[in-house]
Amino acid sequence: MKIAISGKGGVGKTTLAACLAKYYTQKNHKVIAVDADPDANLASALGIDYEKALKITPLVEMKNLIEERTGAKPGGYGAFFKLNPRVDDIPQKFGIDIGGVRLLVAGTIRAGGSGCYCPENVLLKNLFRHLVISQKEIVILDMEAGIEHLGRGTCENMDALIIVIEPGLRSVQTAIAIKKMSADLGIKTLFVVINKIRNEKEKELITDSLGDFKVLGELPYSDRVRESDIGHFSPCDADEIFTKSIKDIAAKLDKYMKKD
Ligand SMILES: Nc1ncnc2c1ncn2[C@@H]1O[C@H](COP(=O)(O)OP(=O)(O)OP(=O)(O)O)[C@@H](O)[C@H]1O
Numbered sequence: 001m002k003i004a005i006s007g008k009g010g011v012g013k014t015t016l017a018a019c020l021a022k023y024y025t026q027k028n029h030k031v032i033a034v035d036a037d038p039d040a041n042l043a044s045a046l047g048i049d050y051e052k053a054l055k056i057t058p059l060v061e062m063k064n065l066i067e068e069r070t071g072a073k074p075g076g077y078g079a080f081f082k083l084n085p086r087v088d089d090i091p092q093k094f095g096i097d098i099g100g101v102r103l104l105v106a107g108t109i110r111a112g113g114s115g116c117y118c119p120e121n122v123l124l125k126n127l128f129r130h131l132v133i134s135q136k137e138i139v140i141l142d143m144e145a146g147i148e149h150l151g152r153g154t155c156e157n158m159d160a161l162i163i164v165i166e167p168g169l170r171s172v173q174t175a176i177a178i179k180k181m182s183a184d185l186g187i188k189t190l191f192v193v194i195n196k197i198r199n200e201k202e203k204e205l206i207t208d209s210l211g212d213f214k215v216l217g218e219l220p221y222s223d224r225v226r227e228s229d230i231g232h233f234s235p236c237d238a239d240e241i242f243t244k245s246i247k248d249i250a251a252k253l254d255k256y257m258k259k260d
């Protein structure tokens with residue numbers, strides 16, 4: 001199963017990505033979690049020590065790796081470099097094990113203009129494509145709101161894109177913008193997860209605003225999850241009701257994958 005998670009800033013993308021990754025690992029699946037958000041913090045959400053998380057070097061900043069694989073120095077515009085660099089060994093060699101989840105921190109992918117064809121972007125794009133096409137593992141990509149830099153090759157081979165929203169119309173607006181983008185990129189299936197729900201009324205109001213979006217599940221607002229961000233512990237085991245809701249979301253995903 002290969003899924004990407006996107007949505008407006010701060011809605012809970014990283015929290016969901018981390019908790020699904022941990023859930024499937026606990027179920028004895030091999031999981032690769034990819035932090036594809038320039039503002040990377042999936043490692044912390046997976047429960048790594050805060051100081052250690054700060055020291056992680058994103059793949060796009062691994063100058064030697066980029067040079068070795070593409071034949072070009074990072075930022076070396078105009079130079080010739082390989083458009084199909086080797087990437088298959090990157091998860092094993094450069095992934096970080098956090099409680100059984102293999103984490104890859106991608107770093108900032110420059111979008112638009114000449115940035116698209118710089119060596120570091122080519123390496124990442126090849127890596128993403130490889131992850132969704134060739135890896136047997138479950139792959140979970142934690143994205144920012146933009147998904148266009150994933151490229152068609154990756155999007156068409158992904159099983160689903162999950163857009164996280166919260167009770168607020170701005171996050172629904174972002175979801176609509178992502179939906180438009182995803183159609184252009186060939187994403188097959190789109191789901192919404194509603195996070196931070198405080199009561200039934202909020203749930204009803206936000207559900208009514210969703211039109212034909214398919215809702216995969218809901219996650220309650222949880223003070224313990226909120227505290228996890230301050231207390232440097234993983235939100236995934238912070239709260240029983242929250243954990244149960246993650247389990248329900250995973251069950252729905254599994255059901256959907258079997259049907260496919
Ligand atoms: N269900 C929840 N209940 C309470 N707090 C939550 C919940 N989900 C997420 N949060 C908190 O909201 C904040 C943002 O969550 P998170 O980092 O997962 O969002 P994000 O969408 O990945 O943000 P960004 O756009 O910055 O990457 C964090 O402090 C997190 O602990």
Ligand SMILES: [Mg+2]
Nearest residue numbers: 013014037041
């Ligand atoms: Mg995030």
